[in-house]
Amino acid sequence: MTKKSIQTQLVRSDYTPPAGFAAYPTAIHHASTVLFEDVASMRSGDWKDKSGYTYGLHGTPTTFTLEARLAAIEGGKHCLLAPSGLAAIAMIDLALLKAGDDVLLPDNVYNPNRELGRWLTGDFGITARFYDPLVGAGIADLIQPNTKLIWTEAPGSVSMEVPDLRAICTAAKEKGVLVALDNTWAAGLALRGFDVGADIVMQALTKYQSGGSDVLMGAVITQDEALNARLAASHMRLGMGVGADDAYLVLRGLETMKLRFDAHDAAARKVATWLRGRPEIVKVLHPMFEECPGHANWLRDFSGAAGLFSVIFDERYTEAQTDRFVDSLTLFGIGFSWGGTHSLAVPYRMQGMRRNWTDAGTLVRFNIGLEDPDDLIADIERAFAVL
Known part of the structure; x- marks a missing residue:
């Protein structure tokens, strides 16, 4: 074999790893160019x-x-x-x-x-x-x-x-x-x-x-x-x-997805149920509750409810007040998306998003993460105090 320069050796090594390696994680194949045998x-x-x-x-x-x-x-x-x-x-x-x-x-x-x-x-x-x-x-x-x-x-x-x-x-x-x-x-x-x-x-x-x-x-x-x-x-x-x-x-995430999904679901149900009894909230939009539109469809077709739901504040609270509520939360980040381990809260201006929206109060959406739901409830209760 013709002797190769160090630069060519850096680009084209003759080394081939031994066969027989096995591990649980899927191998990561980085490639734009794929090589053909001939x-x-x-x-x-x-x-x-x-x-x-x-x-x-x-x-x-x-x-x-x-x-x-x-x-x-x-x-x-x-x-x-x-x-x-x-x-x-x-x-x-x-x-x-x-x-x-x-x-x-x-x-x-x-x-x-x-x-x-x-x-x-x-x-x-x-x-x-x-x-x-x-x-x-x-x-x-x-x-x-x-x-x-x-x-x-x-x-x-x-x-x-x-x-x-x-x-x-x-x-x-x-x-x-x-x-x-x-x-x-x-x-x-x-x-x-x-x-x-x-x-x-x-x-x-x-x-x-x-x-x-x-x-x-x-x-x-x-x-x-x-x-x-x-x-x-x-x-x-x-x-x-x-x-x-x-x-x-x-x-890697798929292996624990159902465990996490079920944990999100259980925690969200606990937080949503607590919120349902609060005087600041007039409606909890969680599919397990009858007041959530389409509840019967969820009951018939779904086996779970995940960690995402929304609440509507009593209309006596202004947007400035509900914004202050969200700003006062310490265990909830303010950010779009959901499904992650960290809880989130986002207020929405529904009148600008929907053609026939009738609820007058502010809607706030919660993503319940994997923190202890009792800690999340205590955090929400503290934030209610600023209203």
């Missing part, structure tokens, strides 16, 4: 076929493993990863909609999804219309000949309405319209979207799957081969890739 294998490779590897953007053993595990949680067959939940939403829209088409979104939809709908309407010739999240079977009356996609979110991640997913999916199927479910709140644990009739399940893995408030990622899961092919084409054309380190963090 020219014939390069020419026969197809990024659409996940039986092999063609380029880092289209998958490595690390990302393929994560996709397979996420699909299994939802009872799906195919999964595509995106850099964020919003990126996953955009990928679905751009895969399934074209100029002249129509999409229906619930009025309580995740606000960036609402903004995306407005963008599609303004710049792409696609009409985005908003419907009452509790419309149920009445969605049939809103479906037009050019309606190609119906978005659902269960529940709405601020106002917490739980839609009748079964009725919406049944009506959509009768008219040949696809239904996409944002299932981030239930994480595939408290509800599996395909069980209620959804065609596409989207999740923001930023939440419970990672669990550490340190990863941005989204997933699009399907059962149908042809539908997955349409989505995969959009995924490729938009260059939707995720880094191996982030994929590993989500894989």
Whole structure:
């Protein structure tokens, strides 16, 4: 063998590690370029076929493993990863909609999804219309000949309405319209979207799957081969890739996700029940309570409730007072997102977010983390004193 310079040795080592290494963590494969055995294998490779590897953007053993595990949680067959939940939403829209088409979104939809709908309407010739999240079977009356996609979110991640997913999916199927479910709140644990009739399940893995408030990622899961092919084409054309380190963090988080989810759920129920008895609060929007819109749908379809819920303050308290309440909390951070180990509280101006919002008091959303719920209750009680 020709002697190589030190520079070439640094780039191209002859060392090969011994075979037989095994460990529980999934290996992290960093790659943009994927090497082929020979020219014939390069020419026969197809990024659409996940039986092999063609380029880092289209998958490595690390990302393929994560996709397979996420699909299994939802009872799906195919999964595509995106850099964020919003990126996953955009990928679905751009895969399934074209100029002249129509999409229906619930009025309580995740606000960036609402903004995306407005963008599609303004710049792409696609009409985005908003419907009452509790419309149920009445969605049939809103479906037009050019309606190609119906978005659902269960529940709405601020106002917490739980839609009748079964009725919406049944009506959509009768008219040949696809239904996409944002299932981030239930994480595939408290509800599996395909069980209620959804065609596409989207999740923001930023939440419970990672669990550490340190990863941005989204997933699009399907059962149908042809539908997955349409989505995969959009995924490729938009260059939707995720880094191996982030994929590993989500894989690591999955192993404890149900334990954490159940702990969030139990703590949130305890805090929500306590808040329900407070004179400062006129309504607790947690699906386990009858006053939460869609409670019966949650009772029928869900097995859990996660850690996210909202409350509405008595209207005698001004926005300045409720802002001071949030500022006075010491165990709750002020920040968007949820599903992490740390508790959060965020006030919302609902009149600017919803078309027909009728509650006059301020809405504050809580993400109950993994702190002791008794400590969280004591912290809230102290903050109530500033009102």
